[in-house]
Amino acid sequence: MSELRISRRAALAGAVALPFIPGAAFAEEQVVIATWGGDYANLLRDNVEEPQLKPKGITVVQDVGDEDPRFAKMMAQRHLPRGPDDVVCLQGVLGFKASEAGLLETLDVTKVPNLVHVHPNLRSGNYVPHIYSLQVFIYNPDKIKEPPKTFTDLLDPKYKGKVGLGDGNYLYVMMAAALAATGDASKMTDPATRAMMTKLNENGLRLYPSTDSIGAGIKSGEIDVGIMWLARVIMWQNAGIPVAASFPTEGSVLYVSGMVVPKNAPNKKGAFDYLNAMLDPSSQARFAEHMGYLPTVDNCPLTGKIGEQLALPKPAPKMFVPAYDVVSKTQADTADWWKKNIQHT
Amino acid sequence: MTSVAIAQRAKVPAERSQAGAAATFLAPATLAVLLMLVAPLLLLVRFSVNRFDATDMMIEMVTPENYLRFFSDPFYLSVLRTTLFVAVSSTALCLLLGLPMAYTLARMQSRWKSACMLAIVLPLFVGSTVRMVGWMILFARGGMIDSTLRMMTGHGFELMYTTTAVVAGVVSINLPFVVLTIQSSIETIDTRIEEAAQSLGAPPSRCFWRVVWPLALPGTAIAGILAMNAYATPYLLGGPRFQMMAPLLYWEFATNNNWPFASALALILMGTTLLLTACSNFLIPKRYRA
Numbered sequence: 328m329s330e331l332r333i334s335r336r337a338a339l340a341g342a343v344a345l346p347f348i349p350g351a352a353f354a355e356e357q358v359v360i361a362t363w364g365g366d367y368a369n370l371l372r373d374n375v376e377e378p379q380l381k382p383k384g385i386t387v388v389q390d391v392g393d394e395d396p397r398f399a400k401m402m403a404q405r406h407l408p409r410g411p412d413d414v415v416c417l418q419g420v421l422g423f424k425a426s427e428a429g430l431l432e433t434l435d436v437t438k439v440p441n442l443v444h445v446h447p448n449l450r451s452g453n454y455v456p457h458i459y460s461l462q463v464f465i466y467n468p469d470k471i472k473e474p475p476k477t478f479t480d481l482l483d484p485k486y487k488g489k490v491g492l493g494d495g496n497y498l499y500v501m502m503a504a505a506l507a508a509t510g511d512a513s514k515m516t517d518p519a520t521r522a523m524m525t526k527l528n529e530n531g532l533r534l535y536p537s538t539d540s541i542g543a544g545i546k547s548g549e550i551d552v553g554i555m556w557l558a559r560v561i562m563w564q565n566a567g568i569p570v571a572a573s574f575p576t577e578g579s580v581l582y583v584s585g586m587v588v589p590k591n592a593p594n595k596k597g598a599f600d601y602l603n604a605m606l607d608p609s610s611q612a613r614f615a616e617h618m619g620y621l622p623t624v625d626n627c628p629l630t631g632k633i634g635e636q637l638a639l640p641k642p643a644p645k646m647f648v649p650a651y652d653v654v655s656k657t658q659a660d661t662a663d664w665w666k667k668n669i670q671h672t
Numbered sequence: 673m674t675s676v677a678i679a680q681r682a683k684v685p686a687e688r689s690q691a692g693a694a695a696t697f698l699a700p701a702t703l704a705v706l707l708m709l710v711a712p713l714l715l716l717v718r719f720s721v722n723r724f725d726a727t728d729m730m731i732e733m734v735t736p737e738n739y740l741r742f743f744s745d746p747f748y749l750s751v752l753r754t755t756l757f758v759a760v761s762s763t764a765l766c767l768l769l770g771l772p773m774a775y776t777l778a779r780m781q782s783r784w785k786s787a788c789m790l791a792i793v794l795p796l797f798v799g800s801t802v803r804m805v806g807w808m809i810l811f812a813r814g815g816m817i818d819s820t821l822r823m824m825t826g827h828g829f830e831l832m833y834t835t836t837a838v839v840a841g842v843v844s845i846n847l848p849f850v851v852l853t854i855q856s857s858i859e860t861i862d863t864r865i866e867e868a869a870q871s872l873g874a875p876p877s878r879c880f881w882r883v884v885w886p887l888a889l890p891g892t893a894i895a896g897i898l899a900m901n902a903y904a905t906p907y908l909l910g911g912p913r914f915q916m917m918a919p920l921l922y923w924e925f926a927t928n929n930n931w932p933f934a935s936a937l938a939l940i941l942m943g944t945t946l947l948l949t950a951c952s953n954f955l956i957p958k959r960y961r962a
Contacts, residue, residue: 379678402929427727494912536914575751659726662928666920667747670816670912 330505353630357386360414360586360595361400364391367416368619371605375615379604385597387519394421401589405430410591414596419583420498421656423651432588438599444624448648455602458620459557461579461639461646462503463572465541465643467551474573475552481527488531491550492537497665498658500524501553502580502649512580513653515661515662521668528669542568556582561619561636577643584620674929684821720935729929738936752944755917758835758906759948762842766850766895768786769843770886772856780865789835801843804908807844811837811909833911841905846895854888861887900945917941 370380431453611622811831903918925934
């Protein structure tokens with residue numbers, strides 16, 4: 328039996344040459360994305376990571392968690408030369424805050440070619456919008472025949488104890504109140520806005536700890552009316568919850584969820600590839616289909632059932648992208664007021 | 673030189689080598705505690721005297737404003753009061769329910785003792801958040817309690833998002849700890865002491881208050897500490913309107929990103945808990961204190 332002998336020098340030479348051999352397994356690069364879990368993470372995996380990035384040799388690691396700790400971690404690790412994440416998922420307000428704090432890489436079409444298709448009103452220098460939805464009134468169509476049309480309608484005594492809101496949505500609820508009270512969604516600290524919100528609270532407002540518990544509240548008959556995102560209404564309708572949407576006449580505030588690349592991302596090239604894949608019409612259509620969020624790009628027309636469900640009424644409702652600069656400055660004050668005057672009664 | 677003095681001199685190097693060996697064994701654990709517990713605590717103290725800034729998050733300085741904000745605002749004091757109320761009432765209930773169970777278990781001679789012990793330990797196998805989801809199903813509108821009462825009386829009974837729900841939830845989490853701690857304390861009490869007390873004319877109640885109660889009391893401190901720091905239970909069963917210190921702290925840390933104030937809240941909560949534990953020690957007669 329012959330014996331294979333490999334000298335130390337030959338072994339070292341082989342190790343050096345290995346990366347240059349075509350198709351070597353470790354040629355794959357890695358992208359780490361800090362994201363929400365659940366359906367969102369699964370859809371990212373099934374529609375962005377597996378079909379679009381894997382064939383390019385990019386493996387993706389999902390760092391799943393809540394948004395607030397994710398942002399706090401980003402802030403705390405901003406001085407590190409190499410951060411832990413390449414892509415971070417944030418909703419609009421926190422995306423703006425991260426940008427203001429100078430944490431983000433500037434993005435343009437040379438880095439992310441699909442940015443050219445992003446709706447102009449959602450564009451920003453270093454924030455890529457992924458999905459968005461309109462704020463609407465939700466109601467149980469079996470019990471409410473005349474749905475609320477303005478925020479002021481919710482103050483009607485006939486809805487006493489029957490209006491429910493998600494506590495985590497406080498900022499956007501305050502924007503809705505501001506829009507109704509002052510005509511400007513960013514005037515959350517205006518006395519008229521606060522007076523309107525206080526009246527709603529006094530009308531037996533029910534506060535829920537999570538968004539899903541609002542759906543459960545509608546289903547059990549605990550509440551009949553609420554304020555929610557259109558996307559959630561579609562998800563709940565698909566789950567058999569009796570719920571319908573009505574668009575506020577004063578206009579709808581937009582919820583935008585997107586992604587950013589931290590300045591200290593270890594693999595920026597991979598992060599740009601990720602963002603580009605995420606804006607691809609095929610993955611955008613899947614998010615609309617499964618989660619009811621509207622595509623942020625102009626080259627993804629929706630057809631079939633989801634096209635009907637997400638079709639906006641005519642004339643189209645007024646839509647407002649939050650004035651993130653004002654909102655981010657007044658958020659702490661608004662949170663403090665909400666905690667002491669709405670939560671604490 | 674006397675033989676005693678020679679023996680003592682020989683003892684000193686032996687003691688020194690024993691102390692050296694002990695120090696060597698203790699050093700890694702001590703270092704780990706210093707790094708993992710004391711260092712973050714010191715960092716927390718440092719953060720608590722910084723100033724919050726919406727853009728930069730924190731401005732380094734030494735200011736008492738976060739502590740002053742807490743103690744001068746009636747809202748935060750009411751949150752502390754609620755936390756204390758939940759801690760005291762749930763601990764009292766744990767004691768009321770746990771003491772007879774612990775005593776019976778400790779004195780049990782039956783072959784079912786292991787099965788009973790397992791039944792008490794079993795809830796600890798399930799995470800507290802998962803158990804709270806069970807309580808939510810029980811308490812919710814259309815849940816078991818509400819549906820049963822609605823069927824029987826025509827009127828429902830909503831327990832969700834009430835103080836009762838939170839106290840019940842906290843008791844369900846802390847009770848196994850209380851029972852196990854008190855049971856192990858009672859097992860150390862020789863049954864002959866109780867028999868001796870009774871044979872000397874002490875009625876069972878007096879024997880309980882003078883012998884069993886003082887030894888069982890330290891076991892209740894754990895229930896108080898756990899209740900003071902409850903997070904998932906008040907958040908899930910109490911809802912957003914029920915405010916206790918731990919959820920408030922998380923709100924300030926995560927939602928507001930106000931790390932200085934959140935650090936001050938954490939230290940105030942820790943200080944209050946330590947103070948309560950120290951005070952509970954005075955309830956134990958001096959001769960029984962450790």
